[in-house]
Amino acid sequence: MVLSPGSARSLFKGSAGIAIAMAVMNIATYGFQIIAARILGPSEYGAIASLMAVLMVMAVLQLGLQATAARRIAGQPDHVAQIELGALRVTYRAAVALGIVMVVLSPAIWKLLRLDGIAPALLLAVAAVPLTIMGGQAGILQGERRWLPLALVYLGVGVPRVVLGTICILVVPSETSAMLGVMLGLWVPVATGWWALRMGRAPGASSDEHRARPMAREAVLASFALLGFLVLSNADVIVARNVLDEHEAGLYAGGLILTKAVLFLPQFVVVIAFPSMSTVDARRSALVRSLVLVLTLGSVCTLGAWLFSGLALVFVGGSEYADVQDQLWMFAILGTLLSMLQLLVYSVLARRGTRSAYLVWVGFVVLLATAMTATTLERLVTTVICVDAALFVVLLGVSLWRLREDVRAPAAQVETAPPSPH
Secondary structure: OOOOHHHHHHHHHOHHHHHHHHHHHHHHHHHHHHHHHHHHHHHHHHHHHHHHHHHHHHHHHHHHHHHHHHHHHHHOHHHHHHHHHHHHHHHHHHHHHHHHHHHHHHHHHHHHOOOOOOHHHHHHHHHHHHHHHHHHHHHHHHHOOOHHHHHHHHHHHHHHHHHHHHHHHHHOOOHHHHHHHHHHHOHHHHHHHHHHOOOOOOOOOOOHHHOHHHHHHHHHHHHHHHHHHHHHHHHHHHHHHHHOOHHHHHHHHHHHHHHHHHHHOOHHHHHHHHHHHOOHHHHHHHHHHHHHHHHHHHHHHHHHHHHOHHHHHHHHOOHHHHHHHHHHHHHHHHHHHHHHHHHHHHHHHHOOOOHHHHHHHHHHHHHHHHHOOOOOHHHHHHHHHHHHHHHHHHHHHHHHHHHHHHHHOOHHHHHHOOOOOO
């Protein structure tokens, strides 16, 4: 069945459009890496993979800005004009600052990643600017629940990367060309966000709470919490390289492909639920419903990995990874836990819980301490699952306790209170 233009527009105006757009974004992003790996070969692609890893770390600031803008607009829509102006001002300054920092660090990145020259590192620094700007723009659209333009922003992240990146490496197959395509592609969602936000707003209510300085402080704290989750969710592959032999470490990395797929699959739930989790009356129900949905999706993936492990093995990497086939369902469980932990982290950000975010870093330390004692692949993945499960239980308990207090408190007091210490 072919959708008419009107039907397609109606679909993308709803929350279902976000799910589709994010799925296309993830497929296109991974598609670019697959194309780059095939065209460039292992040596050149290794550099691209390293640069993409640095880009992922840089994106933490983008996500922090997005969460800050979305939380404030969803929680206090009467202040949207002031929040939008302040969020964009902070975003532009942060984008320039991060770009300058990355330019300064470009010689170190050149040497550390063993690049062919400094040009890819400089292109990475330039890419930091649109990457960060997109975060503030997306946060405003997310907070207002403007799903159609937000979906177009997400489409603009993935599709131009695979198109422009492929063209660049076909013309000149090098890591510099690949980064040029990635950098150029990142300006497309920025242009989309600018177009969606180009109209001025009538002045609304204002508050000192939404001035640039407190907004920047919240963005830094949100970025710190999200960085903790990023470190937690990627630490085990580094541990595997140190505690397992080369073959088993490679098998573990292959299993993590399934883990990341299960983690990324329900990301649209976080995007859609976050504005509701930022409002006092809907926080608890939005969190519970979202957790149930993520758990359901993860359970289906885990059951599929168990019943159809051969098919899952094809997705992971084929017959060379056959030794991990019987454990693939465990990696699906790990992905499910990480996706629920990610949702809880965003729930913490939505209620401005500062101390709860530190629990993620505590979990990272515990993970390192316990995982370093593993001697086999199965024991390592079991240890990581147990640590993540324990962190999930603790963080869920704290979150539900804090949300119960929010429900009891008068809505006006909660919205004007300073950040919760929990």
